[in-house]
Amino acid sequence: MQRLGVIVNPIAGMGGRVGLKGTDGPAILARARELGAEPVSGARAARALAELRRLGPAVLAAPGSMGEQACAAAGLACEVVETGEATGAAATRAAARAMLGGGVDLLIFAGGDGTARDVLAEVGTQLPILGIPTGVKMHSAVFAQNPAAAGRVAAAFLEGRAATQEAEVMDLDEDALRQGRVSARLHGVARVPQERALMQAGKSGAAIPDEAALEALARRMVTEMQPGRLYLLGCGTTMRRIKRALGFAGTLMGVDVALDGRLLAADVTEAQILRLLDQAPATAILGVTGGQGFLLGRGNQQFSPAVLRRLGRENLVVVAGQQKLAALDPACLHVDTGEAALDAELAGYIAIRTAPDRSAMLRIAA
Structure with a gap:
């Protein structure tokens, strides 16, 4: 039986509709909530995971809103890994380490570029990863085009119908964006399932002509x-x-x-x-x-x-x-x-x- 790791960044994307460019940092998250922002990542993760219900994979999930709840909403049974933190980057990294040690075949995460960066920091190219797009900034090439596509890509990989390829993990400086500057950085290369029609490409700039x-x-x-x-x-x-x-x-x-x-x-x-x-x-x-x-x-x-x-x-x-x-x-x-x-x-x-x-x-x- 194939093993799937699931991590959800529960605050990813909350800054989008209220115009905050992201939710990196407690002050920005607090401001997003003041403006009426509501969580979106859990529901989007559940839509992706529902595509895997027919396969019945063994699932390791981060606790609570970081994965366990999305699995329950999608009808997937899961084993919960310990993170030592309720939420946040440290919890994401702890969950990624636990899943790498737990021998999962694919780690699927819901978030944006910041979440991709945290996952990559722990698993590198040792473990294939796949992003469910739920953040504000998603310039990395590790994301599927939408949640349902992410589920279909994961299914293809778990069924042996998709190989892996290298994909760049990028992230933008949110503070620079709020000041009107684009400051991007390449954080590394990940392994992702190779499903060209369902995966988004990496962000590129406009040609000078x-x-x-x-x-x-x-x-x-x-x-x-x-x-x-x-x-x-x-x-x-x-x-x-x-x-x-x-x-x-x-x-x-x-x-x-x-x-x-x-x-x-x-x-x-x-x-x-x-x-x-x-x-x-x-x-x-x-x-x-x-x-x-x-x-x-x-x-x-x-x-x-x-x-x-x-x-x-x-x-x-x-x-x-x-x-x-x-x-x-x-x-x-x-x-x-x-x-x-x-x-x-x-x-x-x-x-x-x-x-x-x-x-x-x-x-x-x-």
């Missing part, structure tokens, strides 16, 4: 903005070009709202967006995560299912450099909103603006 076209496009889009209409501008360097064309610096890794050519609200939360949508019609302008092809669910969780349903697919505008799109492999886009039904509704071809008078059609994968 795209810059002139995107600068011109940003200026054109500003002239096209309608009076009295809200423009929800997503995160990333492509969106920052539009913000600067409007005359403000904007938030690099956050959502800003413009109205009538000026900044109306900076670094907004899900709740703030919903209140603004009561006041005026709106368009959301989104970038594409380089190398991964994600539109939603990677660092822009403020665009929650509630927000997206209020907006409607017809009010989503996508902007990306032509070379960034050409580098996507496979050549499609992805969404991970947290609701499978909504992901399916968003699937299909969508126009992507690449220059003032150019656009490309790309498919959002179901």
Whole structure:
């Protein structure tokens, strides 16, 4: 019988919808809770684990909200390992050590880049790992595209249908992000199941030749903005070009709202967006995560299912450099909103603006 290790970071992703870029550190977690943030990782982990119920693997899980509860919700019996800590990085590392010593064949964890970094620090390349994407920052190539995909990848590996390959573990400095700077670091290489169609790629930057076209496009889009209409501008360097064309610096890794050519609200939360949508019609302008092809669910969780349903697919505008799109492999886009039904509704071809008078059609994968 194959043995599976399960670790859940119970606070991963809580900062997303409230615009906090992550939940590293007790002060940021406290602020997230003050803003009404709720845990999301346990439910997402349970969705992934439910895909494994038919296999009935032997499961070692971290205690309580760090894994045991998600296993119970998915209908998987588990043996609980001791961590010595209730939650946190130290508990994650202790659980990873216990699972390495317990001879698990695959360690599946729910979290973001910080959790991946903690797991890697203990198991290195000795043990294959797989990430269920539940954090705010997920630039590492160890994550599946969504929770259900993570479960299918794990099943393929446990059934001997998937080999392993090397994948980079990256992490961004959250404090630097809050100051408008991107500071990424490679923490190492992990072994992950080789299921290309279901795994996300590592984050990559935009190619330099795209810059002139995107600068011109940003200026054109500003002239096209309608009076009295809200423009929800997503995160990333492509969106920052539009913000600067409007005359403000904007938030690099956050959502800003413009109205009538000026900044109306900076670094907004899900709740703030919903209140603004009561006041005026709106368009959301989104970038594409380089190398991964994600539109939603990677660092822009403020665009929650509630927000997206209020907006409607017809009010989503996508902007990306032509070379960034050409580098996507496979050549499609992805969404991970947290609701499978909504992901399916968003699937299909969508126009992507690449220059003032150019656009490309790309498919959002179901």
